[in-house]
Structures are given as C-alpha cells and as structure tokens.
Amino acid sequence: MKILIENILALLPDEAKVCSVAIEDGVIVSVGAAPADFKAEKVISGSGKMLIPGLINAHTHSYMTVFRNCADDLTFNDWLFGRILPLEDKLTEEDCYRGSLLGIMEMLSTGTTSFNDMYIHINAQARAAEESGIRAVLSRGLTGGKDDVEGGARRLRDAETEMRAWSGRENITFMLAPHAPYTCDEDYQREVAETARRLDVPIHTHISESQAEIETIREKYGCTPPELMDKTGLLTNRTVAAHCVYLTDSDIQLFARRGTSIATNPVSNLKLANGVAPVPKMMKAGVNVAMGTDGTASNNTLNMVRELGLLTILHKGITGDPEAVTAREGFKIATENGAKALGLENVGAIAPGMKADLAILSLDAPNVNPLGDPYSALAYSFSGMETETVLVGGKILMENREFKTIDRDRVLYEIQRIIERIGLK
C-alpha cells in the first residue's frame, strides 16, 4: 500500500522539519517532497501534527498490566517474592494473552511501536503481538540452578520449542532470557549461553538491579554480577542488560568492551527504591544505552514518553550537569539506540529505506503550545497521550486513537474478569 503523510513536522535524526513522508510496501521511500509519480492510496494530513519514529521499549514484561497498581510502596524483595510471584502463579496462558494485548494497546497509544518482552508464556505474547501487528522481541524468562535442575532444563526446552513454533514471522523475533544472576546459577548461565550460541539468538537479562543482588553475588562468587555473566558467556554484543543500577567503573568498561547494550529503566528503579543507573558514565564510555519501562507492576505504565521525560531530567539532578542526558540524546536512546539493542534492522529513524514504524502526535494540546524546540517538547512537555495515529511496517494499527487490530472494549472487559478471578478486586 502507498501512503503519503503530507506536510508534517518530522523529527529526523539530525533536524526537525516540515516535510512529506512517502511510504510504499511498509518502507519509507522519500522524506521531503513526495516523488512526482507517487500515487498514494491513502493521504494523511500532517497539519498541526508531529511525526516521530515509533519509540522502542527495550525492556518490559507486557502482561504485568494485570498487576497494575496492586503491589506498590514495597521493598524490592517484598514486591517480587511476597507479591508478584504468587500472583503470577494464578495466571493462565489466556490471561497472559489478554494482559499482553492490554500492554500493546497502552504502548501503541503512547507512541511505542517495538518492545522487548521477557515473560513466561511466549505463545500468549506471540499471539497478542501477531494479532496486533506491533513489532515484538520475545523471550521466556529462565530461572534454574542446582536446586532446580529439571525445572531449569524444562524451561529452556520450552523456550526453544516456542521460538521454533513462532519462527519466520515478519514482526516477531526472539531472545533467550536468563532472568538474573541471582535466579540462574553459574552452571545454568553457561547452559543458556551455550543454547543461545547454538540457536544464534541474542540474550535479554536483568543485571545489577538492587544492592541486595550485588551483595548476594559478591558473597557467592566473589565478583560483580556483570563479571559473573561475562565469565559464563552471557555478555555479548547481542546482549540487552536491563537496569544496571549498581555498576563499578570496571563493569562499565566491560560492557563497552563487549558491545553489550543496556536498557535503563528510570521509573522502575526509583519506584522500587533501587536507585539511579549511571547512564551519563555509560554513554561517555561508549556503551549503547537504550531505555525500557519495565513492567506495569513496578512503573506503573508502559509509557515511553513519560520515561523519556524522567530520564532526561533525572540525570541533570543527580550529576549537577544540565547536559547529562540532553533532550536530543534522550530521543536517540528511545529510538535508534533501542533498535540497535534489539537487533532491529532499518528501524528507529525517519529516513528513506527505513521501515515505516511511525507515530503521529497532535500539536493541539495546551501542554505542547507553543511548541518551541520539538526535541525538547517531546522530552519535557509531551505526555504521550497526544499520540493519534500509529503505523508499524506501514500498516496503520491505530488511527485517530481508534485501534484497528484490537477490540479495545473486549480486552478491558476480559481484564476485569481476570483481576476478579485472581482476587485483585
């Protein structure tokens, strides 16, 4: 299908300018004046609107949406082991599918077009992603070790089977996800690393999220979590490490040397009272920094625009440097860097040859008037809810805030039934 987005203020990699964006077969074919012979089947007026590359949520747990606002103001251990894990046991695969759909609706409606998801039921995540048309990188969270050898092996086998079952999809790719160094022992980490090499898939993991984790790993192995995961073969140039709050300078150098991407999660880290990741230091060391929301049980939204606002403000306050993470750097972190971390080719920027993963935002709201610098506006003034229309691979998934591939009311109804059944209401 040929689509023309006409005369819209577009945030290009180097400048924001009013232009027309022509799309053919899911790919951007021109930015500027449309080619004279381009006969659009659909024209979208860009008047009073802003076009951004779809945002890339580099770390989340999509169907945690069902646990929104039900496990708050707790310590990390009370939150995870006391509240979330027992609740997860009550979810069926169908619940996870509905929860993923809700997460996808929230992401689309706040300008996100790709996400990196770690959870338990790949079948549920994949069904939701495929039906919705969003771009998804999926992984089954893996835990295992000498206390649970059989369970660990079964989870790894299941992950491989599920990945094979869903292979060959245009918008769905996979990673292997050793959950964290404190839930996967050294031998199990080696087993996962070996499987990832054999299957040629990247790694998605949590590293150095809390002070307790640092102490546990130091006591058990005498090193830092990144050092342990490097030793077991999990730190590669295709690894996405979420959180990375507590890093030594030598950990940062290690990430840079290995070419490992990190996904910072500022809201989740603050809300769980874990702290603040040394993002400016990582950027200076040349580490590819992407950003994610984490799950809604610790955020409590999947809104990347809100995340961008906090990211760009937080580090100024922590470092005393107003340029610690600028609006432009935040924009790159939420788009291009995310695509690089997730291994998504030709995604993350508005340019000819790139896939048409795009979000159109209204410039009508009082909070974005006057607009001023558009990159500053996106980081500091937009809420995300200005998103009107979203395309993934040139397919319109939301138009004028109406979902084209998801039955919104049905999903919201089913979610109510789930939370009633599992005792959250």
Ligand SMILES: [Zn+2]
């Ligand atoms: Zn997480």
